[in-house]
Every structure is written in C-alpha cells, then in structure tokens.
Amino acid sequence: MTxxxxxxxxxxxxxxxxxxxxAAGAAPRRFGSWYIAEHRIRAMKGYAGDAIFQSFGNPLIxxxxxxxxxxxxxxxxxxxxxxxxxxAPALMAAAAMTVTANxxxxxxLLGFKWNPIFFGMNASPITGAQxxxxxxxxxxxxxxxxxxxxxxIIALFGAITSPLGWLGIFVASMTGLAIGAAISSYxxxxxxxxxxxxxxQRFGITPLFLFSGTFFPLEQLPVFLQPIGWxxxxxxxxxxxxxxxxxxxxxxxxxxxHVGYLVTLFAVGLWATRRHFTRRLDx
Amino acid sequence: xxxxxxxxxxxxxxxxxFTAVDGIDFDVAPGESFGLLGPNGAGKSTTMRMVGAxxxxxxxxxxxxxxxxxxHGPDIRSQLGVVPQQDNLDQELRVRDNLLxxxxxxxxxxxxxxxxxxxxxxxxxxxxxxxxxxxxxxxxMKRRLTIARALINEPRILLLDEPTTGLDPxxxxxxxxxxxxxxxxxxxxVLTTHYMDEAEQLCDRLVVVDKGRIMAEGSPAALIxxxxxxxxxxxxxxxxxxxxxxxxxxxxxxxxxxLPDRILxxxxxxxxxxxxxxxxxxxxxxxxxxxxxLEDVFLRLTGRSLIx
Numbered sequence: 001m002t003x004x005x006x007x008x009x010x011x012x013x014x015x016x017x018x019x020x021x022x023a024a025g026a027a028p029r030r031f032g033s034w035y036i037a038e039h040r041i042r043a044m045k046g047y048a049g050d051a052i053f054q055s056f057g058n059p060l061i062x063x064x065x066x067x068x069x070x071x072x073x074x075x076x077x078x079x080x081x082x083x084x085x086x087x088a089p090a091l092m093a094a095a096a097m098t099v100t101a102n103x104x105x106x107x108x109l110l111g112f113k114w115n116p117i118f119f120g121m122n123a124s125p126i127t128g129a130q131x132x133x134x135x136x137x138x139x140x141x142x143x144x145x146x147x148x149x150x151x152x153i154i155a156l157f158g159a160i161t162s163p164l165g166w167l168g169i170f171v172a173s174m175t176g177l178a179i180g181a182a183i184s185s186y187x188x189x190x191x192x193x194x195x196x197x198x199x200x201q202r203f204g205i206t207p208l209f210l211f212s213g214t215f216f217p218l219e220q221l222p223v224f225l226q227p228i229g230w231x232x233x234x235x236x237x238x239x240x241x242x243x244x245x246x247x248x249x250x251x252x253x254x255x256x257x258h259v260g261y262l263v264t265l266f267a268v269g270l271w272a273t274r275r276h277f278t279r280r281l282d283x
Numbered sequence: 284x285x286x287x288x289x290x291x292x293x294x295x296x297x298x299x300x301f302t303a304v305d306g307i308d309f310d311v312a313p314g315e316s317f318g319l320l321g322p323n324g325a326g327k328s329t330t331m332r333m334v335g336a337x338x339x340x341x342x343x344x345x346x347x348x349x350x351x352x353x354x355h356g357p358d359i360r361s362q363l364g365v366v367p368q369q370d371n372l373d374q375e376l377r378v379r380d381n382l383l384x385x386x387x388x389x390x391x392x393x394x395x396x397x398x399x400x401x402x403x404x405x406x407x408x409x410x411x412x413x414x415x416x417x418x419x420x421x422x423x424m425k426r427r428l429t430i431a432r433a434l435i436n437e438p439r440i441l442l443l444d445e446p447t448t449g450l451d452p453x454x455x456x457x458x459x460x461x462x463x464x465x466x467x468x469x470x471x472x473v474l475t476t477h478y479m480d481e482a483e484q485l486c487d488r489l490v491v492v493d494k495g496r497i498m499a500e501g502s503p504a505a506l507i508x509x510x511x512x513x514x515x516x517x518x519x520x521x522x523x524x525x526x527x528x529x530x531x532x533x534x535x536x537x538x539x540x541x542l543p544d545r546i547l548x549x550x551x552x553x554x555x556x557x558x559x560x561x562x563x564x565x566x567x568x569x570x571x572x573x574x575x576x577l578e579d580v581f582l583r584l585t586g587r588s589l590i591x
Contacts, residue, residue: 014286014348017348018350020348021348021349021358021359022355025359025360025361028388029358032357038387039384047375117371119367120371120373120432123337124389125356127356283332
C-alpha cells in the first residue's frame with residue numbers, strides 16, 4: 001500500500017501555476033525593451049508629419065540661413081575651412097539635440113501624468129528600466145535617421161570633405177542621446193508641470209545651442225565664458241564632428257575627452273532615468 | 284478551499300508614517316470572484332497594486348500563483364490582467380492598436396495578438412469602433428476597452444480596481460454582464476468597489492476594509508446575516524426633529540442607526556416596527572422598508588457610510 005498526501009494535488013497545481021508564470025515571463029524579461037521600442041515606433045504614426053518636417057525642413061532652413069546667408073559675411077571661412085564646413089557638424093549635433101530634447105521632455109511627463117501609459121506598461125511584465133531602454137532605442141533610431149538625412153543634405157552642399165565624414169552621423173547622434181539622457185533624468189522626476197519644460201528650453205537648450213562653439217570657435221568668447229563650452233555636451237560633440245568631417249587638428253587627449261564625456265553623460269543619465277522610473281512606478 | 288492563487292499574510296504598506304494597508308490576511312481561490320469593499324482611502328487600491336506585483340510591500344508575506352512578487356514581478360504579471368481605476372489606454376493609438384501593442388508586451392506573436400484582439404473587441408462590444416481614437420470613446424467604452432486589453436494575455440487572474448466608478452447606470456450594467464461572463468468562464472476576479480450593489484452582484488466572497496484593516500469577511504449574504512437584520516425600516520422626521528424622534532424610538536427594533544437625515548431601524552419585520560412607531564404617536568414624513576444590504580453591514584462595522 002502506498003500512502004497518499006491529500007495536499008499533494010493542490011501543491012502540484014500551485015507548482016504548475018508557478019512554472020507557467022516563469023515560462024510566460026521569460027520572453028518579456030529578455031525582449032521587453034524591444035516591445036516598448038515597437039510601441040513607440042507605432043505611436044509615431046500620430047505625429048509623422050512633425051517628425052518628417054523636423055528631419056527635412058529644419059536642416060534646409062538652417063543650411064540656407066547660415067551656410068549660404070551668413071557664410072557670405074565670412075568669405076575667408078573659419079580655421080582654414082569654409083564657413084559651411086565649419087557649422088555643418090554643429091548643426092548636425094544640434095539637430096540631434098532637438099529630436100532627443102523633444103522626445104525626453106513632454107512624452108515623459110505625459111506618460112506619468114496626463115496619459116499615464118507607463119503605469120499601463122508596468123502592469124504587464126514590462127519593468128520600469130525596460131520602458132526607459134525601449135524609449136531610448138526608439139529615440140536612437142529616430143535620431144540616427146534624422147541626422148543621416150541632414151548629413152546627406154550637407155554633403156550635397158559640398159560641406160563634407162573627409163572620407164570619415166559619415167561617422168559624423170554617429171557622433172552627432174551620440175551627442176543628442178547624451179543630452180537626451182541628461183534631460184530625461186530630470187524630467188522623470190517632475191510630478192507637477194510648472195512650466196519646467198519652457199525653462200529647460202530657454203535656459204538649457206537655447207544657451208547650449210548658442211554658446212557651444214556652434215557659430216564661432218569657443219576661443220572667440222571671453223575667457224570667463226569658455227567653461228560653458230567645456231561642460232556643454234554639444235561643444236564636445238561638435239568638436240568631435242569637426243575632427244571627423246573636415247579633419248580639424250586637435251590633440252588626441254582632447255578627442256578622447258570628447259568621447260569620454262559624451263559616453264559618461266549618456267550612461268549616467270540613462271542609469272538615473274531608469275532608477276527614477278523604477279521608483280516612481282513602485283508606489 | 285483548493286490551493287489559493289493569492290495568499291496574503293500580515294500584508295502591510297506604509298508611506299512614511301502613514302499606514303495604507305495594515306497587516307491584512309486573505310486568500311483567493313482559483314475561479315473565485317473576490318471583492319474588497321470599502322470607502323475611498325481604505326487601502327483597496329494599494330492592496331490591488333501589491334497584488335498586481337507593481338508595488339513593493341513594506342512587510343508581511345504575499346504569494347501570487349505560487350511566486351513572491353518581490354522576486355518574480357514580471358513572471359506574475361505575465362499571468363495577470365489589470366483594469367486600473369484611472370484609464371491608462373494610449374491616446375496616441377487607435378482602439379485596435381491599443382490591444383495589439385499591449386499584447387506584444389507579453390511576448391505574444393503578432394498573429395496571435397491580432398486574432399485575440401478581434402475576438403476581444405467583439406466581446407467588449409467595440410467591434411465597430413476598431414479604428415476610432417481612444418479619446419472619442421465614451422467612459423463606458425473606454426472601460427470596456429481597458430478590460431479587453433487586460434484579457435489579451437488570457438490572464439489567470441483579472442484585477443479590477445473600481446471598475447464601474449464614474450459610469451452611468453446603463454454602462455455599469457453592460458460591464459457587469461461582461462464580467463459575469465468572465466466569471467462563468469472560470470476567470471479568477473479580484474475587484475475593489477465602494478458600491479455595495481456591485482459587490483453583491485459580482486462577488487462570491489468579500490472582505491470589508493476600512494483604514495487599511497479587514498473588518499469582516501464572508502459572502503455578501505453571510506455578511507448581511509451576521510451583521511445586519513433581514514429588513515431595515517428607514518424613517519424620516521425632518522432634520523430638525525430627527526434627534527428628538529430618535530430618543531423616543533429607543534427599544535424599537537433590534538438596533539437603531541441614527542443618521543443626520545433619517546433613522547434606520549433594524550428588524551426582521553420592518554412593517555411591524557413601523558406600526559409600533561405609529562402607536563408611539565410618532566408620524567414620520569416618509570418611511571421605507573427594504574432588505575438589508577452591504578451598506579448596512581459597513582455602517583454597523585465602522586459607524587460610517589460607504590459613500591460620503
């Protein structure tokens with residue numbers, strides 16, 4: 001005779017529940033970030049018009065205004081290259097920044113507050129960190145596409161002379177992503193909208209755009225203003241772009257500093273954003 | 284009870300000094316429809332978020348489908364469907380796209396998600412609105428879409444936080460009908476509500492919660508039996524005479540509950556009590572005899588009304 005444990009079937013039913021849960025959770029654990037990226041791309045249908053204008057329209061306007069208009073005032077060029085060649089890498093980095101600053105400001109406030117889709121995502125197997133990863137995969141794709149188009153147009157204007165010029169696409173994108181990660185690490189902490197986005201634009205993005213050696217070399221600024229450039233990711237990205245697109249001469253340690261600065265800013269920003277998301281969703 | 288799908292022991296959640304959920308114990312059996320009934324701020328939603336494996340508990344034990352949410356949040360959530368109190372459908376996506384995108388979060392193949400989405404839109408009576416913008420849907424439709432979304436992964440447990448709050452009576456009945464069908468199909472339902480009629484309609488068993496604690500537990504009928512009388516006589520004397528009349532009514536019925544605008548007389552026979560009141564020389568402006576409800580249970584247990 002064998003003895004039977006009356007609790008055994010119930011216990012095995014529970015083990016079966018647990019086993020099924022673990023099996024079903026495996027795919028989202030691995031690929032959850034990509035599912036979020038897929039969502040963000042699908043959601044772009046809603047604002048495709050704006051995105052296309054940003055990719056094609058803005059670059060053309062800036063190129064004509066600066067490369068053709070302003071350049072006529074600087075016929076001698078800057079640092080031995082034409083003015084268009086000089087501003088082109090800066091414009092690419094700034095275009096990347098525009099995309100990432102857009103994607104990491106209002107959409108994050110929206111997802112937590114006005115249309116709290118992040119909570120909906122988190123109710124499924126998706127984690128807070130995966131939401132952030134997925135958003136950045138989407139932002140990276142959008143940025144690379146935008147900058148690539150920009151780069152193509154600039155090349156048509158004859159402003160890219162180095163064979164390594166196309167690498168400028170990735171430098172500019174990396175610059176944008178580093179700035180985006182820094183912005184999202186802040187916007188993910190905002191619980192009440194008190195116009196912080198407008199402040200960010202006015203006192204963050206715009207000064208960065210103007211004082212990062214974009215339209216004139218940083219050395220033209222008075223010495224006491226130059227540190228703005230050194231802490232500006234846009235300056236590091238722009239200088240790196242100049243090295244690649246027309247072979248601007250600078251010491252190797254400085255080039256390495258540009259790369260290190262951008263990578264570190266991106267990594268720290270992403271880490272902080274993931275942390276804020278995880279905490280905020282666990283309420 | 285068969286091996287429960289949810290087990291909570293001394294489950295606690297604190298926010299700083301505030302204790303939202305204060306050491307509650309409960310089990311939910313597979314296929315059961317379990318309710319948390321209580322007023323706003325009782326800790327129902329917090330409990331739901333912990334059971335939903337998104338909110339980390341402060342203390343106590345919690346097991347869902349044999350797993351601890353602290354270690355297996357995503358795995359547990361793969362088997363849950365969640366209908367939150369605040370709609371969080373994606374307004375940038377159209378109705379059907381909301382289901383498609385959500386199904387993908389569970390790692391389901393696109394073809395499977397597409398097939399289920401169509402069936403669920405049918406179930407949610409939204410088959411003719413597939414291409415509509417979410418914003419253009421009525422409150423009831425949005426809630427039904429949220430329920431459809433919560434079912435895309437064929438969940439073992441469906442969590443509904445105040446599913447019909449803010450809906451008009453007709454929309455509520457449509458929703459109840461859909462939930463009743465799910466219950467018949469064997470889906471485990473866990474719902475919070477502050478509507479007693481909803482709890483009576485949908486719950487096999489419920490706990491009455493107040494200030495983060497469980498006050499009572501049982502089926503709606505058993506709770507009414509235990510904490511109330513069969514009938515309730517409601518009498519109104521006008522607000523200025525209410526207290527005065529209440530003093531004269533002492534001893535009438537099994538128990539009295541004096542509210543600002545009326546007096547409730549608990550008794551097995553409401554008509555007989557009304558007659559006694561008339562014999563006492565009191566003449567209420569209005570009187571009403573009704574069956575006891577969970578509202579009376581709540582009033583008895585907490586001294587307060589559910590909807591304040």
